[in-house]
Amino acid sequence: LSENLSAKNINMLISAIEQGLSDSYDGIIVTHGTDTLHFSAAAAHLAFSSANTPIVFVSANFPLKDERSNGFDNFEGAVALIKSVVKNGVYISYKNPEGEHFIHSADKALSFSESLDSIYSVNRKPFAVYKDKKITVLEEASVLPCVKAVFCEKPKILTLSAMPEDDFCYNPEDYNAVILRPYHSGTLNTENKAFKAFLDKAKNIP
Helix, strand or coil, X not given: CHHHCCHHHHHHHHHHHHHHHHCCCCCEEEECCCCCHXXXXXXXXXXXXXXXXXXXXXXXXXXXXXCCCCHHHHHHHXXXXXXXXCCCCEEEEEECCCCCEEEEECCCECCCCCCCCCCCEHHHCCCEEEEXXXXXXXXXXXCCCCCCCCCCCCCCEEEEECCXXXXXXXXHHHCCEEEEECXXXXXXXXXXXXXXXXXXXXXXXX
């Protein structure tokens, strides 16, 4: 189940994709659950965005036996992308319930919200649109040098989402990194004395 995703799973996935690339396929399709789809796709982007083979992640908002499922559409879009002029990059093929079928570059796809089965890209600018059996590329895909990515199984990362009145009773010395997720406008409560104290403590760690 994708909600149980771990660094160990991601490393196994990276190894499997690496093997597929060595076998010189026209493209690679990765079937994945929706909950952590963006994490795996982003990891693959770090490792393989400049590989000479398109890699496309697909998922389904409902089980394939459910008539509401977009799983077959997502797979069809992935095949169409591989057969198109696109020769590299890591992507997500996903048809939103509203009917829009987008191809997202893995580094620009936003995560699902708690109440929607839709995926959008940053600034609502997907890499491509799949419509009437055709791929129309809208954006240039970002490419990184291929790296031998090995993901740490115990990274000790603290992720904090902005919440009113958070007392920030966390010890940054217990972590290797802290990720702050601000409000939608990119702001945090800088008047919060506990937040300031937390930042000072983190800043002074040797």
